[in-house]
Amino acid sequence: MSRTETTTDFTDATVSGDIAGSEILVDHVTKRYPGARKAAVDHLTLEIPAGEIVTLVGPSGCGKTTTLKMINRLIEPTRGRIVIGGDDVTKMNGDKLRRRIGYVIQGGGLFPHMSVAANIAVVPKMLHWSRPKITERVDELLDLVSLDPDTYRNRYPGELSGGQQQRVGVARALAADPPVLLMDEPFGAVDPLTRQRLQDELLRIQGQLNKTIVVVTHDFEEAMKLGDWTAVFSEGANVVQYDSPEHILAQPANEFVEGFIGEGAGLKQLNLSRVREVELWPAVTCSPGEPTADVLRRMDEAGHHEHAVVLDAKRRPLRWPSAKQLRQMETVPAGWLADLPVVSQKSTLTDALNTMLVSTTGAALVTGVGDAFAGVITVEIIMDTITRAQREAEADYDTPTGENEEVAAQAGDEEPDLVGEADE
Ligand SMILES: Nc1ncnc2c1ncn2[C@@H]1O[C@H](COP(=O)(O)OP(=O)(O)O)[C@@H](O)[C@H]1O
Ligand SMILES: [Mg+2]
Known part of the structure; x- marks a missing residue:
């Protein structure tokens, strides 16, 4: 042409x-x-x-x-x-x-x-x-x-x-x-x-x-x-x-x-941090069979929500449809999608990042006790953690190490004493 x-x-x-x-x-x-x-x-x-x-x-x-x-x-x-x-x-x-x-x-x-x-x-x-x-x-x-x-x-x-x-x-x-x-x-x-x-x-x-x-x-x-x-x-x-x-x-x-x-500080932090240590994104949740119009309205009110999480009766994630997908349906579909990007709160941030690789949203669903839904983790949250780790690494560098050691030693000394007192 x-x-x-x-x-x-x-x-x-x-x-x-x-x-x-x-x-x-x-x-x-x-x-x-x-x-x-x-x-x-x-x-x-x-x-x-x-x-x-x-x-x-x-x-x-x-x-x-x-x-x-x-x-x-x-x-x-x-x-x-x-x-x-x-x-x-x-x-x-x-x-x-x-x-x-x-x-x-x-x-x-x-x-x-x-x-x-x-x-x-x-x-x-x-x-x-x-x-x-x-x-x-x-x-x-x-x-x-x-x-x-x-x-x-x-x-x-x-x-x-x-x-x-x-x-x-x-x-x-x-x-x-x-x-x-x-x-x-x-x-x-x-x-x-x-x-x-x-x-x-x-x-x-x-x-x-x-x-x-x-x-x-x-x-x-x-x-x-x-x-x-x-x-x-x-x-x-x-x-x-x-x-x-x-x-x-x-x-x-x-x-x-x-x-x-x-400089590696950020990357190392990802292996050390657990998902439960970071603040997750809240998500709009819904149940199978619910009218999609209600869900879309809640997404609208919440603002900036382009996906909703479908949870079963025990609050375990089943699906993660987009607003666009929901608009094409009358009611929220049931059934569990096997390729859902899910990580546990116990996972490391590296695990979360690897799970996101299979997700098209640059995010993953997080589950806690009993596999119940706890929130959403995003690339942005992970970047924040990296940035904070960098800043802390820089701050540590500025602090005279002697002071840190002293504080650590004091804390270490006190603990056995307290235990001892409790025993008496
Ligand atoms: N009008 C120009 N004449 C000559 N050299 C230029 C001109 N504009 C940019 N350069 C040179 O081209 C290189 C790339 O510049 P630029 O595209 O502005 O980089 P960036 O946006 O990544 O900072 C630099 O070495 C810059 O000095
Ligand atoms: Mg430029």
């Missing part, structure tokens, strides 16, 4: 169910900046599946931004080609291409002299949408990124917090409903709490939209959290490992990747 530049809209993927994104193929691409000794991107080949989030993570200067900007042709490759939704875009008109690819940069990159509404309307205006259609779209997008349209549409970027500006940046990138969203260190300029909230929001939005999203970050934790797939880059956009976050955490390809996970 051949299409001309003007008709290209990457719509090929939209026919397959509710995936609204397009596959991206980076095919033997090299970028050498004029006068540079080494290529910034050296023979990179990367397949980015339609409708999924791929994160590119690596140290500063390894070629992440260059890679991203070659996808929307803000930078021309020296060699190789980029194929989006089956179309070679390397020769396409760059301006037209960029109207079909949302682009989000750190801080949002908003035009300071334009209102929020005008910022969001930039691409729709270029596409000559009608005024009422643009107005409606702006409000719809502000809703999507959790900003009240009446409050925010007429404000200027300078009147918004960093997180709000970033949200408007995402809304602007999504304005013309592009199949592809490129994000370069999108949440790098905000405080940790806002950052976490924006990450959660991106995941929620993606749950609704199913775009193809490429996120560039130097933050490994963010890469693990956001990515369905993560490519770990070293210098020259050399792909050291390209896999699911679960796989990367469980089986880092080499010391370079291990270094990202946390």
